[in-house]
Amino acid sequence: MTLQSLFPHPIIQGPMAGGCTTPALIAAVSNAGGLGSMACSLLAPDAIRRQVADTRQLTDKPFMLNFFVQDPPHPSAEEVARAVKLLKPVWSSLGWSELALPFKWCEDFAAQFAVLLELKPAVASFTFGILSAAQVQQLHAAGIYVIGTATRVDEALAWQNVGADAVIASGTEAGGHRGTFIGDQRDATLDALALLKAVVAEVTIPVISAGNIMTGADVRDRLNLGAAAVQMGTAFLVTDEAGIHPAYKHRLQIAGNAPTRLTRAFSGRYARGLVNRFMEQMEAVEDQLPPYPVQNALTGPIRFEAAKRGDTELMSLWCGTGVARARRMCAAKLVETLVAEMAGHRSIN
């Protein structure tokens, strides 16, 4: 099975956790000839089964399931208490006298992996960590095409070594979380073009470029640099079918030159989004926060309450540096537009 044989247009709608990737979005992209993808990391096994069934009602084309490779954390009571205290300026601003603690820190990846083998989507992708060669073989035995995420060249080589079929080269411009799993997240500093060129030079498997791809001309440029396909997140985040809060979508549409930056304030892992009050209030203590998923689970009730109130200053407004170029339309129209632009674009290389 080759990447090109799975979907006609070299455009992947990036997985986006937090309810963004609705069955309607995934199916619209796959039906239009791209590859739709479902972010499964925050979903329990039954929710994954339900969303896959709903998506299969809407398309018979291939789509991708995406997961965070992670082990359950075991923070000490002191670590949790310290993190809650560091967050106090934010949760007390909501009028709360305490922060409710979560029932669990994250979903069980082993259980999600079992569901993945059971559901057998055409494609699965992974981030935040790496599978073992044995896990990749299990996926292959189930007929699943395996894609890893890399933010550095050695991560791309590591995915190739465990038998991945393709690798996503995710530059620093990309919206949402950095997938870094080798070394300090702050050391994965290559932008999308530099990373693409470096990874293409080192690996033999297909490379998918991600980060600041907003138009068909951008897609064509990445293909000219050796990418087999592109993965786009922010561009799809403003489409009609993306399941984000309307106030968040509106902030993206009016972003203009509003700055984005990487922060670990919301989740404990560096992620890119529009700068807002939450990020600014936590900036001074960012280095002291517990790692993902503990910080992510602790800030869950704050973000949930902010969404209820429509307060974008306390939501995580994940998006990439290309947000000013995002165009509101339906997802099928976006794929069609990108394909038309790709055909019309003449490379200057």
Ligand SMILES: Cc1cc2nc3c(=O)[nH]c(=O)nc-3n(C[C@H](O)[C@H](O)[C@H](O)COP(=O)(O)O)c2cc1C
């Ligand atoms: C809101 C949001 C959530 C994301 N969640 C995930 C995720 O769950 N898994 C993943 O592999 N990538 C995730 N990403 C990364 C995207 O799939 C994609 O690679 C990235 O957005 C590409 O960069 P761009 O935003 O500049 O297009 C997310 C991105 C955004 C904006």
